[in-house]
Amino acid sequence: MKVACLQTDVIFGDVEKNIELVEVMLKEAMLGKPDIVVLPELWSTGYDLQRLNVLADENGKAMQAVFSKWAKQFAVTIVGGSIAKRIGTDVTNTMYVYNKQGECLMEYSKAHLFQLMDEHKYLTAGSTTGIFSIEDTLCAGFICYDIRFPEWMRTHTVAGAEILFVVAEWPLPRLAHWETLLRARAIENQCYVVACNRAGADPNNVFAGNSLVIDPWGEIVARLGQEAGILYGELHRERVKEVRKGIPVFADRRKNIYQ
Numbered sequence: 314m315k316v317a318c319l320q321t322d323v324i325f326g327d328v329e330k331n332i333e334l335v336e337v338m339l340k341e342a343m344l345g346k347p348d349i350v351v352l353p354e355l356w357s358t359g360y361d362l363q364r365l366n367v368l369a370d371e372n373g374k375a376m377q378a379v380f381s382k383w384a385k386q387f388a389v390t391i392v393g394g395s396i397a398k399r400i401g402t403d404v405t406n407t408m409y410v411y412n413k414q415g416e417c418l419m420e421y422s423k424a425h426l427f428q429l430m431d432e433h434k435y436l437t438a439g440s441t442t443g444i445f446s447i448e449d450t451l452c453a454g455f456i457c458y459d460i461r462f463p464e465w466m467r468t469h470t471v472a473g474a475e476i477l478f479v480v481a482e483w484p485l486p487r488l489a490h491w492e493t494l495l496r497a498r499a500i501e502n503q504c505y506v507v508a509c510n511r512a513g514a515d516p517n518n519v520f521a522g523n524s525l526v527i528d529p530w531g532e533i534v535a536r537l538g539q540e541a542g543i544l545y546g547e548l549h550r551e552r553v554k555e556v557r558k559g560i561p562v563f564a565d566r567r568k569n570i571y572q
């Protein structure tokens with residue numbers, strides 16, 4: 314399977330313009346013939362939290378139509394980063410995954426809200442898992458701060474996930490944490506990690522970029538720098554099996570002494 318991460322810059326609070334920009338980048342990414350395209354966290358609004366209530370998509374309907382249209386038009390699976398979804402008076406930070414037929418495979422709302430960026434003041438956390446399958450491979454979706462919770466990611470790999478998609482708006486000052494945490498999640502779970510961060514800056518943060526594709530041994534197979542761009546990476550299911558056979562972490566877990 315070939316993935317393409319769209320490391321976009323995001324125009325603060327301008328949903329229409331961001332949709333236009335992503336569509337242009339998506340067309341360009343398709344020249345590399347990916348099977349899966351991944352977008353960053355909150356790519357349509359950015360962290361315009363004070364206006365998020367207005368910018369958020371009512372029940373996610375309009376953005377779901379965009380994902381469905383793109384997935385069908387380009388015949389590609391889309392891990393749609395995340396968007397702000399309004400449900401009544403609540404706003405969630407929600408990921409949608411669409412298949413090549415334009416059908417929704419999965420919806421996941423960020424489970425851990427990041428207080429350092431004030432998420433807890435404006436967003437409501439989700440409480441359901443982010444598992445889905447692409448062909449017969451189980452995958453899982455996570456949003457940014459989620460990667461600091463190994464137990465949450467383990468919940469998904471114990472359920473069988475072999476590819477972990479991480480979408481983010483991760484700031485530059487913590488770039489070392491980004492890489493270290495992602496590599497650790499890949500090594501301990503013996504799975505691929507495909508991590509798509511945004512580029513650029515907003516009024517409060519400069520973002521790290523550095524989208525990564527990491528293999529189940531923890532090796533970085535593809536990476537971008539800080540600027541906007543498209544990252545391609547190849548994923549091989551046999552590599553997951555090979556690593557898990559060599560060091561049988563899942564078989565060796567002591568379920569009688571911890572969960």
Ligand SMILES: NC(=O)CCC(=O)C(=O)O
Pocket residue numbers: 354427430456457458459461481482483484487490
């Ligand atoms: N958008 C986020 O969740 C950022 C998380 C982050 O920066 C961290 O250090 O954790």
